[in-house]
Amino acid sequence: MPLPPLKNTIEALLQDVLPAAGGATLIMCLFLLLGRRAAAIGSATAIVFAFVWANFSLDNSISSETGNLVWANTYRLLPWKVDPSSTSVWHSIPRAALILVIVGLLSRWCGLLAFWYLHERRLPGATLAERGSPSFRLWWGANLLVWLPRISAVFVVSGWLVSEKDANESPWPRFTLVATMLLIWFILDVLARVREGGEIAAYLAMSLYAAGVVLLFSHSARFMEIAVSVGSAMFEIAIAARVSKAYVSGAIPAGVAFLPGLILASRPSLPTTEVPAISYWLVALAPLALAPFLIPFLSRKNGWYFRLIRAVLVLVPLVIAVVLAAQHEQLPFDEE
């Protein structure tokens, strides 16, 4: 597989990897100073801050008319402000990610509060084992409080990520996007909450890096840079979580928006290339390979053998996707 020229690699490192990774590390460290309990909100803040940092540029931000700084023009890859008349749905991906991150945190807190409140009211002072079946019903109730807002949020943001034209032609693009986003969110969220450390964030980072490669073969350097930026931030969050043994489920919703958003929702905007459709789908659905680990028997298996199996399960579809893309299309650098 041909590699990008060194010059372009260094530029991507300086403009995407370092700002995103540095921003995420800084924020994660600040939150971890408050303790491991702050890691979830810290990871959510870190992914947002990292993207803002990687997407920020002062070029062309000074108004030629007033000489003042125009915040809306300080973006490098994705506009901060979505133009309602714009037909480019990918402009809405950061807005979708922000909404999902906020809803993810708030719904989790609501669920925890509801569970704790109802639990204490029904059987104060009792242990979980003593409470028996009522706690199971409460657990389901609390989960409904968590997932109903999330399902609603995914449904709303999916409307931003499918163009009016595509939505009018068929309901399937939006339906598949909603299903993909919800399945990824559910699987990764459950797995990220039952095991400390950044393993799940690392899988999401791998998926985003693979998305970057496939998008580069699709002749979209802009989308590649976005995927690499978010992937780098996610990778740093994974490292911080690994070092501190913290839970970082707060960052997952950003990946839920960016991964299917870039690789599936933005496909209609990409130029016609020879990259096969299966490459995009394999990358978007790679996190679903972790689904077997939702089975209670497997979910808490954390030995190196099971970690290896999980990593291989995610890596295999990603590698296949990248190889297929490389076999069918060339990188745009050489000729340009």
Next chain:
Amino acid sequence: MTRTLMTVFALGLAAAVASAADTKYPLTGETTKLKFVGTKAKGKHDGGFKTLTGTATVTDGNLATLKIEVDIDTTSIWADDAKLTEHLKGPDFFGVKDNPKATFKTTKVEKADKVYNITGDLTMLGKTKSIAFPASVSEAGGVFSFSTEFKIDRTDWGMTYGKGQIDNPVTISIAVTSKK
């Protein structure tokens, strides 16, 4: 009978005068060469658009009344390199799948010493900005000629990708030779 003939004659005369007043010249990919040159630190690339449709209208032979309306098919973009052509079609630059059309419409034409100063609205990537440029314009023997070369800042239309690596100003050249 005489009244009817007079009416038909008057209508015919009016039609003849009207058609003589407004002369429309078709603008197509054949009659109009729309090219651009993009530059970067170590080189440049030529490109253009193969397909466009529109009209240039001149009233009473007065070129200061020139009105140009043209729709440019952005999917017909070409460059001096096949891979670059595909890249230009993508969301890094023209995003032709989302924005298959660019338009230009004159809003003001003023006669200067030897040229005409053309002002108009250029719509690309869903954004409309006013641009102004000098152009050589002539009309003789039923042939309309128009030529110009000027620069626009691509970032004014949100084409921001590659800032710092690819120069923001892009040189546009237009050459029209059209018969009515």
